[in-house]
Amino acid sequence: MISLSYFFTVLLTFFVAEMGDKTQLMLFALTSKYKIRSIVLGTAAAILVINGISVCAGGLLNEFLKSHLWIVKLIATAAFFYFSATSLIKNEDEEGVGESKISFASLAVFCIFFIAELGDKTQLSAITFGATNGLNPALFFVWLASSIGFFAADIIGLVLAFILHGKTPDRFFKLLAFAVFAVFGFVNLYEVLLDLNAQLLLLPIMAGSAFLFTGICAIIILRNRKLH
Template structure:
């Protein structure tokens, strides 16, 4: 029992302030709390199960640079879609696509968390305690990680209910944009080499393209909002 609480507390502390916790705050502007809980819980159970049972196999099988680039692309995509906001057509489609929301949250969280320090913590505990304690390590890591992430969800929904319309979407945009560009830089650094002269220029080019795309989406949103009262 002491081992269980030790692992759970360690995982909880490791996740506090992590990018995935902040990511969940941003996801609350797009998905229902139920969908985020289902998707996050499933991703946590799978990730920690892989970490405990397979150790570093997943990280060795999938190049870290590829994981980072996929995560960066997901962050930037969510940044732009958060900036886009909601219109009547999207709201009409919401019922049809809502069943895919948990899967979307699962994939986003899974990619973002893969190879992160919390997963490395689970791998370390799994290696130290052995297969005899695999279930204990798996449950303790999962509960500790989920407890920290649930705080992110609750904070996001508290902000959503207390802030003006559009403010949380703007906050989500900046959260995803910042982590997207940072993760992109990390991925390029792992792919080309941290000190490679092309890493910074390529990162800047991607950032500029992202800014241009965001500006286009934002201007389109303004045009849409101005046109709605006249319809």
Template sequence: MDSTVFFTTFGLIFLAELGDKTQLTAMALATRYPWKKVFLGIATAFAVLNLGAVLVGKLLFTILPLVWIKLVSGGLFLYFGVTTLRGGGADEDGEGGRETARGPVVTSFLMILLAELGDKTQLVTTSLAAQHDSSFVVFAGSTLALWMVSLLGIFLGKQLIRFVPLSVIHRGAALLFLVFGAAVLYQAYAGQ
């Protein structure tokens, strides 16, 4: 394994995502759902995204216009912002009363998959994979960095509920989702 490629990829991706919408989304989801289910959804989404970036990243952007990806992503953030504002049935320990066991995993997976499709870290991963013969090393470095940033967000979110009422966190998360959704839709609109 080429450790220089691994650490370069890990460092670039970790720093690029630190404090980004992915980490904030992980934090918000962790206040609403059990952290293990949130992480499972997020981890799976990043593995799929990075596999796509390494194997077919360039082809993806020629088949599916980025504007459509941004429109779907923005719409999904707005939807989750509105549903979070309306309630959603979470009780005090974050377990959704009306949620199925798949709910948090699928929700986390879809939010990250659509939000990060075509994002800077996926483009960086695609670029690094194109520059190096070590596609697996690029995949491993990028995926591990994204998982670590997400875990930081999840655990920060879990600690936050010890000091801030859950209803305040839900309203804040809803507002973040709405802001992210509006920003992504604006980017899609401005990019045309």
């Protein structure tokens, strides 16, 4: 059993750590693709799962992530580019499909959030708290406090996005989603290349990726114009 003061220390630590983090911005951007309910369900599930893994694995998982972090970042890079490009897609049947695809939408949010958060400072914080307490019943309260603080910070971003949605054109949010995910994608790709000590290939790979990504986006925009 942990003290109440320690419980709130963990909670506030995660709340502060998540404020302004990439996943908070990512959830803000996801409001252009999915309904708030889908995002909340997917986010809550991802937070509970990833914090549960982190506090239980402790130092062991920490060592694993340090040696394989570039793989995690590469997966996140592909996910970010995918969500950025698909933010530009206009569907003819967007109206009325939200409820029938609620499970898929929540699963999609869960996957992108889970992948993006792997190796992030909040997950490493959960690992640290878990390793400090060891395998005992206190882990449940560490998991609960970290998840509440984590989720509370992300909910603030979602509430702000929900408020702005009523006053801002949907096109703005789609462009915001495109920009946010694209930036995260290129930042992650840059970090992967640094982790692999591929400085000599840094410029050509970044330039080639930018060229390929721009081409894909151009194709999507042309498709949208034909549909219109």
